[in-house]
Amino acid sequence: MTKYAMVVDLNRCQGCRGCTTACKVENNTVEGNFWMHVFRFEQGSFPDTEMSFLPRPCQHCDNAPCVKVCPVGARFKREDGLVLTDADRCIGCRYCELACPYGVNYFNWQDPEKAQYSVVDWKDSDLQPVTDGVVPPYKNPDLDELWGEEQRRTAGGGHAKGIMEKCTFCVQRVEKDLDPACVETCPTDALVFGDIDDPGTPISLYLRENRTWQLLEEAGTRPSVYYVGGTPPSSELKEIERPKATV
Amino acid sequence: MRRTGAIALIVMGVALLLAGYLLAAPWGASTVADSDPAVVGAPTLFIIGIVSLLSSALFYELLPDGR
């Protein structure tokens, strides 16, 4: 069996948000939606302060609260560990978002084209010959495809108003044996992705050689994301340099 | 007749409720199968079951007296 998981090595993470950007480009997510969010934290007061970073993808929990509450089975857990959202099934009740203690769900509050960094006119007529009018111009056709054995539209579905979406571990890349976009781009290799059922993969090695912890272990969600280094976030932390997340 | 019909509707209702429930997506959150009903539309059976149960009352009360 294949069981995908991710390691986030906080001893290496620079908090650069390259992962966030790669995710946004790969998955064409709209403004304000951060499937991969990177917290930047500060704690203490001068001169005894500390800073830390914390990338927060979907935790792809083995005991996923979002899956349990989904009324229509749009949110489901695959045997290989991925927790996905069927864009054809979702009714937009946002119950999964309430159930998730990590805050990883993002709803399409409006027509995605309008939310697609519309300060720039992607429909500009001089751009049309190159892009054929697609919005955004880097629109990834894979997102509209059906993926996995279950053949459901789980890669974001090209986004649609009124439905929920979240990090997919880049199912469209994983199915092609590629790393998720965030992992691929991470400048300091702080993100590791792979099959933890296979002892020979780099991630299995990483898990054997490092002490790990998980986000909100007490919530019993059994995440598929393992953190190395750093410390679990506490309420002492103050988030700084927040992205513009309002829509 | 009245009683039999009502009981039949109740039995059918309970059966449909059970069927609807059992054929709906099972409890569980670890497989793709957990997200799908065994039969698409199983919840509709459940609703028909409720309707059947309630119609037993209507049937029982509304069925005209035999002449």
Added chain:
Amino acid sequence: MSVETRVEQKLPQGVGRLTPGWLVFFAVSFVVFVIGIGAYSYQLSNGLIVTGMRSTGTMGGATWGLYVVMVEYFIGVSLAGVVLAAFVEVFNIGALRPVSRLAVLLTIASLSTGVLGVLLDLGSPFRGFVNMLLYVRPQSAFFGTFMLVAVGVLMTSLVYLYLGGRRDAATIAGTPSGLRWFHKLWAAGYRDTEPERERHRRVMFWLSIGLVPLVIVALSTEGLVFGIQVGRPGWYGSLQGPDFIVLAAASGLANLVVLTAIIRRAVGARIPLGHAVFKWLGSLLLAATAASLYFQTVKTFTLLYATPGNERLIADALLRGPYAWIFWSSLVLMVVAMILLVSQAATGAWSVPAVVAASVAISTAAVAERYLTVIPSQTHGMLLPYEPGSYFPTWVEFAVVGGLFALGAILIGGFVKVFPIINLNSNRREVRTDA
């Protein structure tokens, strides 16, 4: 209009008689309803972006807002009516029999608005309707809302209303009027024979016996929607269900009191809605309010002792933070209502305005309580150190909620003009005299 003039003198309780006051009431309700539809169409075409709701976490919003607050409120309100009617039936409480139809109607109206509210809140409402029929999962608490509340309770209430009104329908079906076809249809051949009465009593008894647990279970799932959430401080806990039910009972009775008072005033003193009814309702309200206040007090004390950490986030938000004014005002309203009711119970002097005042206070507090259940755990209950969020409804949400209230008003207001709202057979003599 000739038809009106003809029926005016014949049908009881002003049925079929469109008074100026009622016309104004209905017109206003209709306008508010149409505004609600307009606002909703705007929401439908632009997406939920037009509401104040936003994603939790990085976006710092509440993903469930006023709609869900009102859904919780409406569904809560629905509890009391049909349960009261069932008790009246099972325990044969004669004093309350006059209002049992109104009670069931209140249930139907508030359930309809509540269930509609759920749909209005969906990002994809039409797909939501269809996919619920095709896929709804028992593990999700929404199964309870959809199957048990929306289908089970609502349909049972309709059957209850229908069967309970059959005798009255038969009574007035003899009166010639433009509505006679309707009353005849309702009566469906009822001739008030003893076997029929006996069958009716039997059906109503068993229906009531089945109904009460169904309603309790179904409505508890509304509390469970939040109670099963491990990921939200302030939500997880077995008390969410009972807490919901107790407040539901109080808010439902409060609404019933207000409605009864309105009907009494509108239809006139000739109907059997004396102080006895208000005494009963007031006493029941007192019991429900006391229980609710008890829950509320326990909750407040628990919050005061919240340890630093997750629950403290919510405690601070409620007791001292941005929600403090709502929290404390709702508590004050409950206490004021409690004082009003207790003082009347103690003296035995029940005054309609005082009971109504207490009811309005309780109903308002209930809305506030539902708000405090739904919203703060989203804006201030993130377990990861997101910045606290905020939520304030937009005009669209207010307009849509206004439309829901208007719909409820139209349902009830419309019903009283086509069917006697007060049980004719609860006190046959009076009714006959009246006729």
Added chain:
Amino acid sequence: MSEVFLGMPTITRRTLVKGSAAIVGTSVVASNFLFKSLDGVAIAQETTASGPVEDFVATTCWIGKQDCGMIARRIDGRVVKFDGNPTNPRNVGTLCPKGQGQIQAMYDPNRVKWPLVRTNEKGVSGEWRRATWDEALDLVAEKVNEVRARDPKMVLWQKGRSKAKDFYDDAFVKSTGISKLGHGAFCSDAGYRALEYTIGTHAVLHPDFRYCNYMLSWGWNITNAGGNKFCWLTWPRHMVKARDRGMKIAHLDPRLRSAGPFADTWLPIRPGTDLAMALALCHELIRQDYLDRPYLTKYTNAPFLIKADGTVARVTVGEGDEAEDVGLVWDEASGAAVPFGETDDPVLEGEFVLDGEKVKTAFQLFIEHVADATPEWAADITGLTAEQISSVASEFGRQAQIGSTLVVDGVEVPYRPVGIMAYHMAQQELGFQTARAMTMVPMLVGAIGAAGGQLSDFTWKIYKNYAKYEKLTVEDPPYDFLLNNSKFFPINTGSPAVVAGVMNDPERYGVEDLPEVAILHMVNPLNSFPSQPEYLRSYLKFKFVAVISPWLSETADYFADVVLPAATIEKYEGPISATDQYIDAVTLRIPPMEPLFESRGEIDIYMDLCERMGTLYGEEGYLAVVNKELKLDDTPFVLPLDSKPEVRHIFDQWAKSQGIDEGIEYFEDPQKGVYVKGPVSPNKIYGYVADPPFGGAMHRLYGESLLDAQQQMKAKGAEKIYWQDYTAFPTWRAPTMDASPAEYEFYLLSYHQIEHKQSRTSFIPILAELAPGAHLDINPEAAARLGISEGDSVRVESHNAVTGETRRLTTTATMLDSIRPDTVAMPHHFGMWTHPQNEAQGPSANEIYFTGEGYLANTGDQSFHVKVKVTKGGDA
């Protein structure tokens, strides 16, 4: 194209699998129709008969400084994603947020789409008409040639940053003979000058991350910005690996944010006091005897005998043409002064009598120079504690393991696993001498060019300035408009701010001829350089300004007569070094698409411009310089000088000249893309084992020519503020800004955020989303005193301690505990206005910095320090 309802394939498959009734499938299709019409949520999937065609192109990043290798994924020829190229040693398949985000920049319809000609007056926001390339190029060629005919130097070519190898820029400048200005004065150039002067390399300081165990991260913006030679990405890669090995980091910075969690020790030093800190470290290293005497005596001028007048005691060695003046050192054995090199063991410390005159070794003078620079003394100045300073020095000395060696790839190299990482540390008034003082810290322990020690450039190639600075010349006016060899800046970086000052008041600087035409290539002085008012006035004096840029810069908006649209990434450029310092590699930028709109690659633009100016062909022409710079001369791949080549052909020739048989196709191949030559030899990396050692440069601990320049400047009547920092050793003085009144209680710093690259990314929406706009970081303690809280609008007013001028801006306060309470800081990426994304981004700190006396280093480099007062309120 046909539309297919979404649910259909799903349902069909499920129906088969689950065996449900077909009617259900039908109902779902029907319901999908409902959703589509009612909810508008059904997602239409567009399919073509053949399906989309996916392919990949190797290219390099364009947005930042170091040009990481990338693979562009294309769908039907449209780029949908850039990923890192795994074969590129520099980024090994990774990309930073800017690298990822630039895809939006490429498609940005707010780019300059076609040549623009101004239709309104200059000095205000521009109005434009669309022109053809022919018309625009003819116009530029005509205006430039008009001035060139009189004096080519009066044409000023200015560029922000040359991407890739700057051969095509150089070819333009050289073939036309015009003047050139870069961005260095606003960068680390004072540090470059200091290193060129001190050890001869054209670089600033970075440690040998491969072996370093203890690093002073001195103002290095570790998690946000680049460093010496590399962009951000490569340095952090090296750093995290070093930390995996156990390297410790002591971080000197008024802000902790720069290091994030990577500081093992944080020393929140007061801005502008680094020179004092460095002197105190030297003091402590000497006191604790952490000295590498063999290095100091063999490779530095420390043992030179210095006469009372500050000059080196010299003797002429050799005869005739061979004759040269050589410094004298004291030979203990013979008890006499001998020419350097004639004794293996010259005396390092001491005072001697030479020809009846007292002389001291340079090192003796240095010891005396830093004798008073105790940790306690520096503590007062730097705001640190004496213990902190002393312990850093001890750790640095202890970890240096003086005397040890390490075998690297079979070569035995002195091993001093300590070093300094400092990039823009020189951006202060005492910048040049600060960088020199900082270099002396690793010099004392012999870490320069050692394994694990202090590196600077990737090789030990000695830069031309090293020899030039042996003797500095100060001439009489008139000066050229760059003030070369002037009494103001005997060492002169060439600053656009100085040029602006000169243009505004030529008489004051003794300048007669001012430039008349400017060609501004991807440069935006009005926004990106401090002291906006200087540019607002001076750039109006140009009779003609041509701008080459993909976007309409603020400078273009106000001053351009013609704007020529340059392509972004979609063009050929190169060659581009792909080394990570330890592995040698080279690559090219390959256009992943045709240039968008009517934009063109710069090489095309310059060739066309030169053709019209008559400077393309011939022995002195553009193509001839290209041949020379790309080393195509004397190869079979030399470009003919009489025909204009395709740009792709130029690089094809270059690739073939490098022994790559496939030519440019090698670089276009996504499987290849990068030409990896293999590991760099330790003999190139480590100065001790270079041939000759350290490239043959004698390390100048003692700055004889600096002192000499001071004398010359005084003689020519230069003001003290210009000559005071021309001292033989770095000498502490309080920076001029400290004379501002006490109410200007804060030091203002501006800093770089990782999401942005200077001022050319803040309009990229996806990056602006992550780092949205300007704000003022302020310590909550200081803020509370001023009644300021998070999110408040604040007014920041700067004060020029020399002229008394004040400038102000309004921004939003952000509470940050990890900043000194006497320091406030702003990101420097904002303050632009030509792009719709710029709206509400807020101002740039550059608006309130000053330039000129007190705010320029003695090398003409810009200081990014100023004292400000902060008050609540102001117009938002």
